[in-house]
Amino acid sequence: MKKRNILNAIVGAALVVIFVLLLFTFQVRQSEVALVLTFGKPAAAPITQPGLYFKWPWPIQHVYRFDSRIQNFEDKFRQTLTADNNNLILTVYVGWKISDAALFYPKFVGSVPAAQDALEKILATDQSSVVGKHALSDFVNSDPKQLKFDEMEKTIQDAAQATLNSDNYGIELEFLGFKKIELPESVTQSVFERMKGERQKLISAEENEGAKEAAIIRSDADRTAAETIANANASALHIQGEGDAEAAKVLPIFEEDPGLANYLLRLDALRQSLNQQTTLILDERTPPFDLFTSMPTNGRTQ
Amino acid sequence: MNGHEHHDHDHPPDAAETRDAGSQALAEALSSSFTIVKIVMGLMVIAFACSGFFQVGPQEKAVILQFGKPVGVGEKMLLGPGLHWSFPYPIDEVVRIPITEIQTVTSDNGWYFTTPEQELSGEELPAGPSLNPAIDGYALTADHSIVHTRATLSYHITDPIQYIFNFVSASNAVQNVLDNALLFSAAQFGADDIIINDITRFQEAVQQHAEDLVEQDNLGIAIDQCTVQSTPPRQLSDIFAAVTEARQKRAEALNEAHNYENRMTNNATATAENLINLAQSSKFNYVTNLVAEAKRFSDILPYYQTNSSLYMQQTFVRMLGPALTNVQDKWYVPVRADGEPYQLRLQLNREPPQPKTGATP
Numbered sequence: 001m002k003k004r005n006i007l008n009a010i011v012g013a014a015l016v017v018i019f020v021l022l023l024f025t026f027q028v029r030q031s032e033v034a035l036v037l038t039f040g041k042p043a044a045a046p047i048t049q050p051g052l053y054f055k056w057p058w059p060i061q062h063v064y065r066f067d068s069r070i071q072n073f074e075d076k077f078r079q080t081l082t083a084d085n086n087n088l089i090l091t092v093y094v095g096w097k098i099s100d101a102a103l104f105y106p107k108f109v110g111s112v113p114a115a116q117d118a119l120e121k122i123l124a125t126d127q128s129s130v131v132g133k134h135a136l137s138d139f140v141n142s143d144p145k146q147l148k149f150d151e152m153e154k155t156i157q158d159a160a161q162a163t164l165n166s167d168n169y170g171i172e173l174e175f176l177g178f179k180k181i182e183l184p185e186s187v188t189q190s191v192f193e194r195m196k197g198e199r200q201k202l203i204s205a206e207e208n209e210g211a212k213e214a215a216i217i218r219s220d221a222d223r224t225a226a227e228t229i230a231n232a233n234a235s236a237l238h239i240q241g242e243g244d245a246e247a248a249k250v251l252p253i254f255e256e257d258p259g260l261a262n263y264l265l266r267l268d269a270l271r272q273s274l275n276q277q278t279t280l281i282l283d284e285r286t287p288p289f290d291l292f293t294s295m296p297t298n299g300r301t302q
Numbered sequence: 303m304n305g306h307e308h309h310d311h312d313h314p315p316d317a318a319e320t321r322d323a324g325s326q327a328l329a330e331a332l333s334s335s336f337t338i339v340k341i342v343m344g345l346m347v348i349a350f351a352c353s354g355f356f357q358v359g360p361q362e363k364a365v366i367l368q369f370g371k372p373v374g375v376g377e378k379m380l381l382g383p384g385l386h387w388s389f390p391y392p393i394d395e396v397v398r399i400p401i402t403e404i405q406t407v408t409s410d411n412g413w414y415f416t417t418p419e420q421e422l423s424g425e426e427l428p429a430g431p432s433l434n435p436a437i438d439g440y441a442l443t444a445d446h447s448i449v450h451t452r453a454t455l456s457y458h459i460t461d462p463i464q465y466i467f468n469f470v471s472a473s474n475a476v477q478n479v480l481d482n483a484l485l486f487s488a489a490q491f492g493a494d495d496i497i498i499n500d501i502t503r504f505q506e507a508v509q510q511h512a513e514d515l516v517e518q519d520n521l522g523i524a525i526d527q528c529t530v531q532s533t534p535p536r537q538l539s540d541i542f543a544a545v546t547e548a549r550q551k552r553a554e555a556l557n558e559a560h561n562y563e564n565r566m567t568n569n570a571t572a573t574a575e576n577l578i579n580l581a582q583s584s585k586f587n588y589v590t591n592l593v594a595e596a597k598r599f600s601d602i603l604p605y606y607q608t609n610s611s612l613y614m615q616q617t618f619v620r621m622l623g624p625a626l627t628n629v630q631d632k633w634y635v636p637v638r639a640d641g642e643p644y645q646l647r648l649q650l651n652r653e654p655p656q657p658k659t660g661a662t663p
């Protein structure tokens with residue numbers, strides 16, 4: 001019976017301890033910031049470090065927890081005029097977080113949507129102000145050095161941050177960037193017309209330049225071929241000249257008897273001309289046909 | 303005490319016995335109930351303790367938050383794959399992080415209005431004459447043109463604490479980065495470069511800018527791959543197709559011209575080589591023959607000078623004999639008896655026409 005009483009006491013004490021802990025302590029998570037209010041007023045600086053903390057039970061103290069992580073906010077479409085009078089429809093995204101819960105809580109009663117509504121209004125002003133100082137070429141440019149994306153984003157962020165600070169919103173902007181840059185719907189149609197015209201010029205240029213380049217390549221090829229053959233002819237003539245020069249060294253031998261030399265040449269020429277296609281008409285004066293008339297008959301020789 | 307006694311005297315003895323039996327039964331019932339409660343409590347304690355076991359998968363890391371605060375410092379904070387134990391909630395809380403799993407985000411901010419189903423079935427809504435900024439996305443290019451472009455980014459988490467505990471939705475932040483990278487890169491490229499000429503460089507530019515922003519915004523991720531798809535506005539599909547066709551025709555014309563160039567160059571080179579070889583050969587034959595003839599001349603000369611007439615007759619007739627054998631037509635025309643020459647009339651014709659050859663009879 002005594003043992004049972006001790007056990008009962010332990011269980012009871014444990015329950016009391018748990019109850020007291022639940023009543024007098026609270027946790028702050030890694031991703032949270034907590035604000036302790038004593039009778040509705042901030043008791044101390046917001047708790048930004050995670051862990052277990054003491055508090056007086058309600059209604060003396062009340063703990064408000066806020067998400068201390070970076071929130072993503074995407075602004076609405078906003079039509080803005082650039083410095084060179086071009087209408088642009090812009091959307092920006094923002095990464096923001098609660099930097100001071102003591103300031104944030106009274107402004108928005110801890111409501112993130114309410115904070116983003118306020119942020120939207122601030123961005124509307126600052127975005128128009130910054131974009132109005134830049135030309136369209138700062139948004140789109142083939143020279144990356146002329147692009148002012150980073151500069152504009154930074155300026156809008158700084159301006160919005162300055163407003164948030166001066167109004168004690170307890171919000172810090174971590175980053176800001178353009179999410180959409182578009183043109184009014186009516187302008188897109190005229191852009192299409194221009195693009196169409198540019199492409200038609202491009203088609204014409206492709207056709208003409210293609211024909212021109214092909215003609216140049218062909219004529220270059222013809223010229224190069226002609227030059228190559230002309231050079232080869234010149235080389236052949238040169239070789240022929242060399243042959244003639246070498247032959248000239250041999251020719252004096254034939255001077256010893258030009259008659260024989262000419263006879264041999266004629267003989268060779270005649271041999272070469274008498275081929276199968278030749279029709280030869282001869283009379284008895286040509287040897288050996290002269291034998292037909294000069295053969296001795298009846299013991300007499302003609 | 304007197305009252306008690308008086309009370310005892312007021313009730314009959316069998317009633318007192320009945321009451322004692324009832325108390326005893328109640329006591330026994332309470333005792334057994336208490337035992338059941340103790341067993342249940344014991345089981346609950348065991349269940350409470352066992353609920354602290356948790357498993358971390360092969361593609362995960364886990365962080366234990368004890369009273370909201372991460373247990374451990376730096377790398378020791380991250381628990382690897384395997385079985386682990388922590389105090390049950392509300393003391394500890396386990397946060398799982400898909401660290402090695404490849405994650406993807408897609409930016410279709412620059413794409414016209416469509417749905418995946420419509421795209422797959424090829425039944426997209428017809429393009430209107432203009433683009434409505436409220437529903438149709440696109441990017442402005444450096445040449446002030448419009449292109450549709452979208453990208454898919456694959457990444458893995460490198461800093462889980464930063465990724466999980468510093469962003470409400472880090473994947474949304476990554477998507478914003480990708481949207482911005484597409485806009486920024488498109489703003490530096492011409493429409494034709496994005497769509498046709500320089501697709502790879504544009505894709506690299508998008509990935510590079512996304513990497514820069516990821517580092518700048520400290521998102522705690524590493525980009526593995528970025529793929530970009532771009533297309534001209536549907537309103538201009540025909541004209542862009544015509545440009546492509548014109549470019550192909552130009553390329554074909556240039557190819558043909560280069561083929562002609564190669565053919566001409568090769569032919570000319572071959573002809574030139576042939577000419578030079580012929581010249582070399584001709585030179586060699588000419589000189590060699592001449593030298594041979596000179597030698598022949600020198601050899602013959604003594605015999606010739608001895609009796610030139612005999613030599614000439616002999617060599618002529620020797621040459622003529624075999625030559626006449628080969629000659630096709632030989633006409634011997636004797637001198638007429640009256641000493642006048644015969645008249646021979648020769649009719650020269652063209653080559654007789656060759657019979658046609660071929661399949662047609």
